[in-house]
Amino acid sequence: DQQVKQNSPSLSVQEGRISILNCDYTNSMFDYFLWYKKYPAEGPTFLISISSIKDKNEDGRFTVFLNKSAKHLSLHIVPSQPGDSAVYFCAASGREYNFNKFYFGSGTKLNVKP
Amino acid sequence: DVKVTQSSRYLVKRTGEKVFLECVQDMDHENMFWYRQDPGLGLRLIYFSYDVKMKEKGDIPEGYSVSREKKERFSLILESASTNQTSMYLCASRLRGAIGEAFFGQGTRLTVV
Numbered sequence: 481d482q483q484v485k486q487n488s489p490s491l492s493v494q495e496g497r498i499s500i501l502n503c504d505y506t507n508s509m510f511d512y513f514l515w516y517k518k519y520p521a522e523g524p525t526f527l528i529s530i531s532s533i534k535d536k537n538e539d540g541r542f543t544v545f546l547n548k549s550a551k552h553l554s555l556h557i558v559p560s561q562p563g564d565s566a567v568y569f570c571a572a573s574g575r576e577y578n579f580n581k582f583y584f585g586s587g588t589k590l591n592v593k594p
Numbered sequence: 595d596v597k598v599t600q601s602s603r604y605l606v607k608r609t610g611e612k613v614f615l616e617c618v619q620d621m622d623h624e625n626m627f628w629y630r631q632d633p634g635l636g637l638r639l640i641y642f643s644y645d646v647k648m649k650e651k652g653d654i655p656e657g658y659s660v661s662r663e664k665k666e667r668f669s670l671i672l673e674s675a676s677t678n679q680t681s682m683y684l685c686a687s688r689l690r691g692a693i694g695e696a697f698f699g700q701g702t703r704l705t706v707v
Contacts, residue, residue, distance in 0.1 A: 522701070524637075
């Protein structure tokens, strides 16, 4: 059973608008979360992370929000650009795994239309 | 610029063949990982290694083995390839003790026929 779920396989957004990608997890021991971006024919690249002691982390156009009580995190991209079109994976780990085992969601394919 | 390089982009192998997937990193990272990516399932950890000659099973190790004889190189071995091992395989590395990002290779698309 997947411990990290991304329930939206795809999302389409107009350029300049906000993209919101969602991720839910079931394991309350997870305390560190990352987002990766993946272009076709390339490996995933790190985008942004958040630890459970925070509820928000911002890096330029990208903000990750963490709601521990709901076991939910989201990635906001504002404003969205066509170059943001990619598959986005969320991943989670925790101290019990020594942060060696990351559990990934199934990914959300974002399409930003010009 | 940090780099994780996988030896092949595309491979086609026959059922029953022994298959080697190679991964090399130039960042002097202790930790290296092998994942497979399948539609609807995301990335699933097959094996990881936290030092030379050290390895640990991930979530789906059945049908696979690994080898880490040198720090920079981590090999994934399919002992007897089967069609259900057709997948995208991704290698990654990370600094030990760092809870941050892992760096991924470009992936190997393996097709077993």
